[in-house]
Amino acid sequence: MDKTSPSTIDQSSPSDPLAPPPFRPAPLPWWGLFIPKLFTVLREGYGATMFRGDLIAGLTVAVVALPLSMALAIASGTTPDRGLITAVIAGFLISALGGSRFQIGGPTGAFVVIVYDIIHRHGYDGLVIATLIAGVMLIAFGLARLGTYIKYIPYPVITGFTSGIALIIFSSQINDLFGLKIKDAPPEFIDKWHVLLQALPNLDLPTTGVAACTLGLILLARRLRPTWPAFLIGVTGGAVAVWAFQLPVETIGSRFGGIPQTLPAPHLPAVSLEKIRALLPEALTIALLAGIESLLSAVVADGMTGRKHRSNCELVGQGIANVAAGMMGGFCATGAIARTATNIRSGAHSPVAGMIHALALLAFILVAAPLASYLPLASLAATLVVVAWNMSEYQHFRHLLHSPPGDRLMLLTTFGLTVLVDLTVAIQVGVVMAAILFMHRMAHAVEAESGIKLIAEDVNEFADTERTAYEPSAPTTGRNQAATVVYTINGPFFFGVASKVGDVLEQIGKPPKVFIIDMHNVPVIDATATHALQAAIATCHQHGTIVQLRGVRPMPRTVLQDMGLVDGTDVQFVDA
Structure with missing residues (x-):
């Protein structure tokens, strides 16, 4: 095969320090997006054929x-x-x-x-x-x-x-x-x-x-x-x-x-x-x-x-x-x-x-x-x-x-x-x-992927130490009350699913000692979801519950901080 053929170039090892970097065309400047194709054709060369x-x-x-x-x-x-x-x-x-x-x-x-x-x-x-x-x-x-x-x-x-x-x-x-x-x-x-x-x-x-x-x-x-x-x-x-x-x-x-x-x-x-x-x-x-x-x-x-x-x-x-x-x-x-x-x-x-x-x-x-x-x-x-x-x-x-x-x-x-x-x-x-249909489908997808885990105070008391919030047998009262609740959100956290955080608190019953919201899989968050989150945090604070936001990505973290959530004051941001 010809050494200069495209297939040979494509097969070069990316880990080889002597291999040339793959060619990537430089992105157009912002004004380049508005250059008519006619000017591009004439610049490339336009002949009789x-x-x-x-x-x-x-x-x-x-x-x-x-x-x-x-x-x-x-x-x-x-x-x-x-x-x-x-x-x-x-x-x-x-x-x-x-x-x-x-x-x-x-x-x-x-x-x-x-x-x-x-x-x-x-x-x-x-x-x-x-x-x-x-x-x-x-x-x-x-x-x-x-x-x-x-x-x-x-x-x-x-x-x-x-x-x-x-x-x-x-x-x-x-x-x-x-x-x-x-x-x-x-x-x-x-x-x-x-x-x-x-x-x-x-x-x-x-x-x-x-x-x-x-x-x-x-x-x-x-x-x-x-x-x-x-x-x-x-x-x-x-x-x-x-x-x-x-x-x-x-x-x-x-x-x-x-x-x-x-x-x-x-x-x-x-x-x-x-x-x-x-x-x-x-x-x-x-x-x-x-x-x-x-x-x-x-x-x-x-x-x-x-x-x-x-x-x-x-x-x-x-x-x-x-x-x-x-x-x-x-x-x-x-x-x-x-x-x-x-x-x-x-x-x-x-x-x-x-x-x-x-x-x-x-x-x-x-x-x-x-x-x-x-x-x-x-x-x-x-x-x-x-x-x-x-x-x-x-x-x-x-x-x-x-x-x-x-x-x-x-x-x-x-x-x-x-x-x-x-x-x-x-x-x-x-x-x-x-x-509306898109929001319904997204809300359903996020709801279907979301869930909570109740971690009991005395593990020896229970054969099953972790239950979902949607199971009727999940412990909610008395000494069976969980010390820590982990609530996981998978998908965009937007106004269509914002009310779910408040619903989780109602399902738990007696507030836990620690409420962890796992946001590793949340790519974006909007103002409505942020407001719902703030309301849930305020409710937890009234009952002495510590709130942790775990694995918050840069974009959602910026939105949360811009809208007033301060690390260590209102909530604890945990990277793990």
Whole structure:
């Protein structure tokens, strides 16, 4: 074997004084966490070969993003040009300033429900304000280095609201899919389906035929040619069918009057404190969704390429992109998992591919926007049906139905609230339920691992000198009273289990001479547990009991001392 091979180096004995120390890359300084990957790529060296790969990948993703951007904008209750503007502005900045080499940004299905709701209640200006606030929040999240933690939202919660969004997107496309010509469908899920089912017998056959043709082409292209742009093929096929047979089908041109061939000038709506307060919950939902989806997309890209993204830099880039998109006439954006995966499969090497994708969409707006007027709305609705099916994650949903009861409850509650109430409420309730479930499980784990030992005064009196506090036969009174009680805590000592110390004192009955709390296995302690501990120590002092804290680790000891527990005065700290 070659002496310079990695396997030979890895097998060198660490105890050999002549062996070189293992290589460990130096950690980045704090500001290094916010260096965009684009600068890293350019610093490493960027050549013609990489540019060719990025060019092909960028153009491929642009072809995929073109119909999706318009379809998602229409489903969100706004005009198709705003979807393209979002893909151009946000897509360019997310790639240029983000922390991932391969991230493709733009409008996504996750935002359809919240955007539609904001426009319905506050108008487009309200959506812009919410997008700007969400962008500022994302920048703050990144600067506060919350990127490491924002992706810790439990999988059942993510699956629940993602599947709920998919069902709502599907429901919103029934009108255009069958040409029902419903002018003002109610936004509530049950009321909307009541209206849709009443109007379903009056479906328009040409519109239904175009939608079926588009859907068939998409599915056929995906099966036979997975690398081809199935969405563009399907939408183009629907447009050709409408033109060839002169079908009386509603198009982008007939409903929206076409797409402008210019980008709008930056614009800020009138902002007031009342509007900010009213839109703050929706803005927080947008920020959380953008952060979660972008970081999930970056994790998927890392898994496909072996690279490592910078989560906090990604959040800052997402925030700047959302602020810019809102000011330029777009709406909220985030990393798109499917488009990012397409980018990687198409041979992308760097963020330049995402920037090319945005520039290609800009070229379409400036040169070929009039062609979009011929696209049938039924074809765009068919593309969103496929998007909704992909978002539904029905296999994961079905798999989670076999998870523990608490996870099932989180999944179904989040799903039900997303569909029937509101996405903001669903996320808030889901996160709170996850926190409560986590605390319950941790409290149960600590309780299960905790116990006390009663050491009798006269050992000869008892055959069994050590009993747990939970045994009915444990001595509690008279001369059987233990001289020393050892109470062991295993696991985090936090507010969920803080009351257990007081419970132990009640179970013991007559206070012992010495009460030892073994904290060897307590990695962390919080203020509530410290307060409960202080109350237990005060109770012991009232009965003349000496309290010892044994094996306290540095972090819990610092907390205890900072909150007033003094060694030798209030309590004895014993290292053994």
